[in-house]
Amino acid sequence: MSHQEKDSFGAKLGMWLFLFTEMLLFGGVFILYSVYLNRYPKEFGLGGHQLDLVFGATNTVVLLTSSLFAAMSVTAIKRGAKRLTLGLLSVTIGCALVFLCIKYLEWSAKFHHGIYPNSPKLIAGPPGESIFFSLYYLTTGLHGIHVVIGGILMTWTAVMVQKGILNSTDNVTLENVTLYWHLVDLVWIFIFPLYYLIL
């Protein structure tokens, strides 16, 4: 093995391993979800009906779109189209911001109705409902933090593309950040049906 040149296969291998750990992190929450769903099916159903399907569906579309643009940015940089790459990345970052805004609106509407962790309304209600919303805030909050981190990483790579540090030959960092973004998207693909749709 030569040690001077960059090993982009190795870098991607490392990133995939890291993404495994992220999946397992969310896996812990999903384990709790499955156990408590088994224990409180009725309350989980009632809780799910209180979530706003429009907000959730819009956010799903927004995230899927952002993933598409992120994927296109990788192809663009490999073809050497710097300005196109930057444009595509900007759309991705914009989508991340839109997602967070919608999430903010959604959460504040819930807060307005007195539904938040440890709220008097939840404490007075059935235990299963409190568990459902605790898990809802935990999962979407953890996911939201990942959206923020993803957005920051996207911005950072955009700056590197702008400076020409990432270019058509050396672009594994952009590829890795995009992989991370796909993971964020993927986790949401699980959250959306579990909390909004199937119950």
Place this chain on the structure above:
Amino acid sequence: MSQDTAIGQGGFWRDTGRTGIGSWIFSTDHKRIGLMYLYCVLGFFLVGVSLGLLIRLELIAPGPTIVTAQTYNALFTVHGVVMIFLFIIPGIPASFGNLVLPIQLGARDVAFPRVNLLSWWLYAIGAVIVLVSLFTGGGAPDTGWTFYVPFSARTTTNVSLAVFGVFVLGFSSILTGINFITTIHRMRAPGMTWTRIPLFAWSLYATAWVQVLATPIIAITLLLVITERILGLGLFDPTRGGDPVMYQHMFWIYSHPAVYIMILPGMGVISDIIPVFSRKPIFGYKMIAFSSLAIAAAGSAVWGHHMYTSGMSDLGILVFSFLTFIVAIPSAIKVFNWVSTMYKGSISLEAPMLFALSFILLFSIGGLSGLILGAAATDIHVHDTHFVVGHFHYVMFGGTGFAFFAAAHYWLPKYYGRRYKEKPAIVGWILMFVGFNVMYFTMQVLGMEGMPRRYYDYLPEFARLNLVATVGSWILVAGIIIVVWNLWRGLFRGEPFTGNPWGGATLEWSIATPPPTENFDEDPVVTHGPYEFKGAGVP
């Protein structure tokens, strides 16, 4: 081979860029990072030993002795947290793994040198957070190192901060694991096939997988404890519909595999030392390599054996008991192979070998007492008694701790170009070995007789054996002091250590002492296995 032995002059000690402390804490050289880890974990080991000594001192006689009950709770909690998360998990993989792994593979550095530095920084930051948590807020955590809910969710001590510190440490552990897996897959020298990888590297490979696949679960569990405390989510609170036993499941899904993060690298060290000091190739190389992976895999499915008394279903107990017994098979394979390696070997009883030999004995006692705990019927009797504490320390301290010192005596002279004195090392080892057995075997007997763990006070009939155990702790600590002092003094002022005095056949013995910054002047081509001493140009 050029030998440049004075500290600060030869090899990677001669700095190429920055000077002073900056040349260490911003260095991406795996050897410097390894040494930084080494000093940190050794420092925390001594802190943990001091706390352990205080615990034993409190238990020297029934009734209050030196501390209050609350302080006692904090003592065993902090002892556990420091020893587990700051010493024994990063102990061998992060320090000796970083020092040795790339050289054994014939690489110039790990796959991601900057991530490696980040791992160390996260370790340092996590350690500082844990330390800060002891002195701020409501005082040192008093939950036991397991942070069991519901107590950890309600106690007013500074649990949130301590738990956050452990979270950061877990992140460091994950990054080290990712780095090692990638390094082993991508950075091996030409000719270094999978069956020519030294067994220490093999054990690190198995360890790294456990680090990557188990640590995220503790990360989310710790986050849950923090949110439970700050936001009152109620996920583990029975009055709010939660289930505290879920916490135990999630905690042990990580923390049992973590036991193999602790022991596997120690087994790797022993697998490297035994053949060198027996002057014989290792017996059953492939079985030892394979058994590391088997332990990592089987060990990930046995967490339930910590919870036999929590009201699990009988079928669950049966399955977990069966799986727990399975782990004994690959462990026994290793022990038999080490013993077979020594059979008709030309054994030289130098310090690394003595520590390695005591590892085999102490680990076997620990492993066999583990079977007593793994069988549900006997576990009900000794559950949460001093027997568990004794078993755990036999495996972790008698195993990994002794392997840590074996590794220190075996490899550190290579990195310093100087060595310790042999006689004090042996005297220290004898004291450690004797004190260890006096202390922990007595604790196992105490547990059999029914003394619970974590209790501040005990019945008068346990007084005599507790006194014996406490005296044992003094002998043990005397040994540790001699060993550490001898290493410290020897590495900075001892006799020169050059060439390949142990006669090892792995790659780290083929390069200059201390190793140059880039390890190899020209990339090596591997033509023989790691334990083929004859005909490999090994003196």
